[in-house]
Amino acid sequence: MKRRTVVVGGLGMALLAALVAGQAALQAATEAQTVQAPKFEVDPFWPKPLPKHYVLGSVIGVGVDSKDHVFIIHRGDSTLNQRTEVGADATPPSGECCRSAPPILEFDSQGNLVKAWGGPAEGYEWPISNHGIAIDNKDNVWIGGNGRGDSHMLKFTHDGKFLMQIGTAHQPVASTNLEHFGQVAKISFDVPASEAFIADGYGNHRVAVIDMVSGKIKRIWGAYGNTPSDSNYGRYSPDSAPIKQFRTPVHCAEPTTDGLVYVCDRPNDRIQVFRKNGTFVKEKIIYPMTRGDGSVWDIAFSKDPAQKFIYLADGKNERVYVMDRQSLDIITSFGDGGRQPGQFFAVHSIATDSKGNIYTTETYEGKRIQKFVYKGIGAVARNQGVIWPNK
Numbered sequence: 001m002k003r004r005t006v007v008v009g010g011l012g013m014a015l016l017a018a019l020v021a022g023q024a025a026l027q028a029a030t031e032a033q034t035v036q037a038p039k040f041e042v043d044p045f046w047p048k049p050l051p052k053h054y055v056l057g058s059v060i061g062v063g064v065d066s067k068d069h070v071f072i073i074h075r076g077d078s079t080l081n082q083r084t085e086v087g088a089d090a091t092p093p094s095g096e097c098c099r100s101a102p103p104i105l106e107f108d109s110q111g112n113l114v115k116a117w118g119g120p121a122e123g124y125e126w127p128i129s130n131h132g133i134a135i136d137n138k139d140n141v142w143i144g145g146n147g148r149g150d151s152h153m154l155k156f157t158h159d160g161k162f163l164m165q166i167g168t169a170h171q172p173v174a175s176t177n178l179e180h181f182g183q184v185a186k187i188s189f190d191v192p193a194s195e196a197f198i199a200d201g202y203g204n205h206r207v208a209v210i211d212m213v214s215g216k217i218k219r220i221w222g223a224y225g226n227t228p229s230d231s232n233y234g235r236y237s238p239d240s241a242p243i244k245q246f247r248t249p250v251h252c253a254e255p256t257t258d259g260l261v262y263v264c265d266r267p268n269d270r271i272q273v274f275r276k277n278g279t280f281v282k283e284k285i286i287y288p289m290t291r292g293d294g295s296v297w298d299i300a301f302s303k304d305p306a307q308k309f310i311y312l313a314d315g316k317n318e319r320v321y322v323m324d325r326q327s328l329d330i331i332t333s334f335g336d337g338g339r340q341p342g343q344f345f346a347v348h349s350i351a352t353d354s355k356g357n358i359y360t361t362e363t364y365e366g367k368r369i370q371k372f373v374y375k376g377i378g379a380v381a382r383n384q385g386v387i388w389p390n391k
Contacts, residue, residue: 033381033382034379034380034381034382035331035332035379035380035381035382036377036378036379036380037309037322037331037332037377037378037380038302038309038322038356038374038375038376038377039374039375039376039377039378039380040334040357040358040372040373040374040375040387041372041373041375041387041388041389041390042341042342042370042371042372042373042386042387042388042389043111043341043370043371043372043373043389044341044342044389045111046110046111046370046371047070047107047111047112047113047369047371048110048111048112048113050101050105050113051113052099052101053088053096053097053098053099054098054099054100054101054116055076055080055085055086055098055099055100055101055367056072056074056076056101056105056367056368056369057074057075057076057077057078057079057080057100057367058074058075058079058348058362058363058364058365058366058367059072059073059074059348059349059361059362059363059366059367059368059369060073060074060075060130060131060132060348060349060361060363061073061130061131061132061133061134061143061186061349061361062133062349062350062351062359062360062361062369063133063134063135063141063351064135064351064352064353064354064359065135065139065158066135066137066139067108067109068108068109068353068354068355069106069107069108069109069114070106070107070108070109070351070353070359070369070371071104071105071106071107071133071135071141072104072105072107072133072361072369073103073104073105073118073130073131073132073133073143074101074103074105074361074367075103075129075130076100076101076102076103077100078129079367080100085098086098086099086100101116102116102117102118102119103117103118103119103130104116104117104118104133104141104143104160107369109353111371115159115160117159117160118130118156118160121162123162124154124162124165125152125154125165125168125169126154127143127144127145127146127147127150127152127154128145128147128148128149128150129145129146129147129150130143130144130145131143131144131145131146131150131183131184131185131186131201131202132144132184132185132186132187132199132349134186134187134188134189134196135158136189136191136196136212137189137191139157139158140155140156140157140158140163141155141156141157141158141160142154142155142156142187142196143156143187144181144183144184144185144186144187144198144201145183145184146183146184146185146201146202146203146249147183148183148203149169149170150169150181150183150184151167151168151169151170151171151172151173151180151181151182151183151203152165152166152167152168152169152171152180152181153165153166153167153181153184153187153198153215154166164215166181166210166215167179167180167181167215168180173203173204173230174204174230175200175204175205175206175220175222175228175229175230176220176227176228177204178217178220179217181198181200181201181204181208182200182201182202182203182204182206183200183201183202183203183204183248183249184198184199184200184201184202185199185200185201185202185249185250185251185252186198186199186201186251186252186253186298186349187199188252188253188254188255189212189255190255190276191212193276194211194212194213195209195210195211195212195218195255195276196209196210196211196212197209197253197254197255197261198210198253199249199250199251199252199253199263199264200250201248201249201250201251202248202249203248204228204230204248204250205222205223205228205229205230205245205246205247205248205250206220206221206222206228206246206250207220207221207222207250207253207261207263207274207278208220209276219277219278220278221274221278222245222246223243223244223245223246223265223268223272224244224272224280225274225278225279225280226244226245228245228246229245231245233245233247235291236267236268236269236291236294237291238269238288238289238291242268242270242283242285243268246263246265246268247265247266247267247268248267249266249267250263250264250265250266251264251265251266251296251297251298252264252297252298252299254299254300254301255276256301256307256325257305257307258306258307259275259276260273260274260275260276260281261273261274261275261276262299262310262325264296264297264298264299265296266293266294266295266296266297267292267293267294268294268296269285269286269287269288269290269294269295269296270283270284270285270286270296271283271284271286271296271299271310271312271328273328282328284328286312286314286321286330287314287317290314290316290317292316293315293316293346294316295314295316295317296312296314297312297313297314297315297316297347297348297349298312298313298348298349298350299311299312299313299350300350300351300352300358301325301352302352302356303352303353303354303355303356307325308324308325308326309322309323309324309325309331310322310323310324310325310328311323311350311352311358312350313347313348313349313350313360314347315344315346315347315348315362315363318335318336318337318338318343318344318345318346318347319333319334319335319336319344319347320333320334320335320344320347320350320358320360320372321333322334331382332380332381332382332383332384333382333383333384334372334384334385334386334387335347335385335386335387336385336386338386339366340386341370341388342370342372342386342387342388343386344360344362344366345362345364345365345366346362346363346364346365346366347360347361347362347366348360348361348362348363348366349361355374356374357371357372357373357374358371358372358374359371359372360372372387
């Protein structure tokens with residue numbers, strides 16, 4: 001009887017050891033599928049409902065000021081369905097709801113609408129199709145435009161007072177022209193150098209660097225640091241060798257604190273990195289099988305002093321990638337296609353505030369802004385999907 005007890009006890013210990021080993025192996029496999037990266041959760045209650053029956057059209061720019069107020073720019077007049085979405089704007093009104101919000105909206109960090117303004121007025125040429133919004137170190141507001149004839153940019157005070165028009169509207173596309181622009185996608189700033197970096201853009205095929213005070217173009221470059229060309233290279237094909245020029249749109253040109261510029265060559269599915277003088281450094285292809293709109297839409301950097309991480313918006317594959325800025329390796333991604341909070345439909349622009357929170361906008365039928373709250377560095381899956389609040 002005792003001998004049988006010992007045998008059974010031995011088998012039990014062996015089974016327990018096997019179970020422990022199996023659990024350890026499973027835990028190790030699970031941990032191997034996670035990485036250490038910035039963690040985020042979507043805030044489904046941000047922003048708060050808009051007043052005055054306002055609705056948004058395609059939201060094609062986002063910027064953050066010194067108080068962490070968030071500015072967006074949208075295309076209400078041209079992208080809202082006049083019959084089904086903005087009946088209150090009809091003549092005569094067809095119903096109480098709804099009406100297009102003014103083009104530029106300012107939200108505080110809690111998501112309250114602070115002010116809404118913008119649009120055509122005397123003294124400047126409002127873009128045919130406004131595109132991109134940027135807030136400089138003095139909290140001035142800069143916008144571009146990607147409509148045919150939008151060969152200029154506008155600069156306003158924080159509250160919407162017109163300050164300067166840079167370039168003249170309705171000039172021909174010419175990527176080597178040093179007086180005008182060619183459908184500017186986005187504006188970014190190198191404040192110590194008093195320079196603005198222009199992703200120029202939807203007509204031109206270049207990065208242009210201007211003096212922030214005078215607006216004068218100081219230097220330009222194309223892909224790989226080449227002289228930009230307006231030659232027609234045809235549609236992107238993943239089966240062809242990378243072309244030596246940017247395709248349109250050149251969608252962002254983001255300078256860093258360590259002297260580099262990260263450029264979104266959107267339809268070519270690539271990030272190109274330059275020194276601030278236009279010298280080519282390296283490139284990274286992102287999901288090269290992506291055709292059409294491309295995979296590289298907009299870039300923001302993490303708020304640590306080293307700007308360790310890139311947050312890359314991919315409006316075709318409907319996700320945001322978290323990348324190591326130095327290696328350009330994708331660490332993790334979040335998002336999915338859809339219309340619920342945390343999903344995307346044409347995620348177009350991306351920005352970070354001083355606390356590290358991320359803001360994204362959506363163009364086409366997406367027509368919204370979302371906030372993703374920074375939760376520190378921790379273990380996340382390589383493909384996170386929708387990052388719903390963990391409550």
